[in-house]
Amino acid sequence: MIPSVLERMPENLAEIGDSEELEIVSCPVCGNREKEAVYEGFQPFCVVRCRACGLSYLSPRKTEAALLRKYSEDDYFEGEGTGYADYIAQEEALRKTFRRFLSNLRIRGITGGDLLEVGCGYGFLLDEARGFFQRRTGMDFSRRAVELAGKRADRVFEGGIDQIPADEKYDCIIATQVIEHVYQPKAFMKKLTGRLRKGGRMVIATPDMDSFWRRLMGQRWPSFKIPEHVLFFNRGTLSSLMSDAGLTGVQPIPYPHAFPLSLIAAKLHMPFPSGFGGISLWLPATTIALCGVLPDE
Numbered sequence: 468m469i470p471s472v473l474e475r476m477p478e479n480l481a482e483i484g485d486s487e488e489l490e491i492v493s494c495p496v497c498g499n500r501e502k503e504a505v506y507e508g509f510q511p512f513c514v515v516r517c518r519a520c521g522l523s524y525l526s527p528r529k530t531e532a533a534l535l536r537k538y539s540e541d542d543y544f545e546g547e548g549t550g551y552a553d554y555i556a557q558e559e560a561l562r563k564t565f566r567r568f569l570s571n572l573r574i575r576g577i578t579g580g581d582l583l584e585v586g587c588g589y590g591f592l593l594d595e596a597r598g599f600f601q602r603r604t605g606m607d608f609s610r611r612a613v614e615l616a617g618k619r620a621d622r623v624f625e626g627g628i629d630q631i632p633a634d635e636k637y638d639c640i641i642a643t644q645v646i647e648h649v650y651q652p653k654a655f656m657k658k659l660t661g662r663l664r665k666g667g668r669m670v671i672a673t674p675d676m677d678s679f680w681r682r683l684m685g686q687r688w689p690s691f692k693i694p695e696h697v698l699f700f701n702r703g704t705l706s707s708l709m710s711d712a713g714l715t716g717v718q719p720i721p722y723p724h725a726f727p728l729s730l731i732a733a734k735l736h737m738p739f740p741s742g743f744g745g746i747s748l749w750l751p752a753t754t755i756a757l758c759g760v761l762p763d764e
């Protein structure tokens with residue numbers, strides 16, 4: 468079923484939103500135009516599924532230029548509404564999540580050497596990665612994030628992957644909660660794999676479209692962070708993206724996620740007694756994380 472909102476595009480875009488900031492797209496991974504609506508309640512946006520490769524994505528979506536303006540705003544991580552209003556409040560839960568994830572990487576021999584984290588935010592993962600990697604480099608589009616992360620890492624670049632010196636390569640690249648924001652995922656993966664040393668590891672983590680939580684919550688699933696999230700992967704579609712980028716031996720890494728109990732209550736619209744603010748809860752299977760290797764040959 469092609470949703471009515473798509474059939475009316477693009478000439479009637481002006482009726483439903485800011486036409487200059489909206490675009491209808493084909494599948495960002497395989498390029499196929501055939502799609503079916505999955506969730507239509509985010510108008511003027513719509514979550515659709517590609518009939519060819521099965522990827523879920525946002526179309527119509529905001530243009531990349533419109534979103535990049537937002538990400539570079541200093542208050543993105545702390546602002547109201549679409550930014551990370553409670554990012555700082557989540558610090559302890561995020562640190563716990565990253566510590567456990569890094570341990571899961573170490574068990575599998577994925578730590579050590581030079582680390583690059585793409586989309587490092589305030590640098591909590593980079594900070595926790597001390598002791599897991601010899602050198603920790605980050606990058607982010609937000610100037611404020613770069614300032615704060617700079618104190619928690621060896622180096623942090625502001626902007627995209629092109630800001631990193633051309634000859635620099637890494638033993639491990641981690642991008643957690645980033646790929647769902649990316650407009651050209653194939654080009655992005657190609658750039659990233661170009662920064663891996665032979666035998667290096669790429670670790671990508673993103674909300675799992677096939678998770679129990681998405682099935683349970685449907686349109687209220689917190690990872691439908693619209694319009695910032697434009698891609699919704701499951702294990703199959705993420706694994707294909709990584710393999711197509713030239714990575715081999717793509718395997719899952721457990722990524723249990725700790726959330727502050729207060730945040731969970733807010734998301735479920737439940738009253739929350741004060742005094743429990745510091746407690747966090749481990750939720751399994753909210754996120755898929757996959758690791759692939761750049762072949763040696």
Ligand SMILES: [Zn+2]
Nearest residue numbers: 494497517520
């Ligand atoms: Zn597709």
